[in-house]
Amino acid sequence: MAVILKPIEPDIDILKDYGQYIKIPCRQANGETDGDNEMFSYYDALGKIETSSNEITIGILNIKKKYFSQSILEKHKNTCETLTALKGDFAIPLFKDNDGSPDLKNGISFILRQGNTFIINKGIWHYAPIPFEKTGIMQVIFNAGTPKNDCYMKNVEEIIVEMEDVTR
Secondary structure, X not given: OOEXXXXXXXXXXXXXXXXXXXXXXXXXXXXXXXXXXXXXXXXXXXXXXXXXXXXXXXXXXXXXXXXOEEEEEEEOOOOOEEEEEEEOOEEEEXXXXXXXXXXXXXXXXXXXOOOOEEEEOOOOEEOOOEEOOOOEEEEEEEEOOHHHHOOEEEEEEEEEEOOOOOOO
16 A cells, blocks of 8 residues: 655644754744845855764755655665755655654655755655656755765655645
8 A cells, every 4th residue: 555645834843853944035043144135145054964074965956757656765874964945846755764664654745845945864764855847956965975875775665745736
């Protein structure tokens, strides 16, 4: 039987067990920017990534095709992962860990809107974000070497993300 998730509007309190949700243009701590002028606004230290090394990598995930289901999940035991929606809105399915496997009975999916960021906590099961449009571009930040040294994959029953009636 498939696991069915419907993306919800992001809620900091609901998502805090899974990671840190960062919404631009407001600073979550006090609503102020760290630098603001007519050319730009700068927001510093909106979220923190715990790291065991000094090297952090920034990558671009160019999603070339829209899909609605997945049967594989990944987690990083020692690394947080930061996702920023650069082009398009995305559904982000997440599952807590249950003795080394994803807890499929207690998953969540939320909408990560273009321009916003989410930091996935260590040990949270996830996979590639699902774009609402045909394609999308996501920025990915984590420790250097994470894909080779801290990426644990697991085949799971089909996870279906219902996106048709989601208000965006």
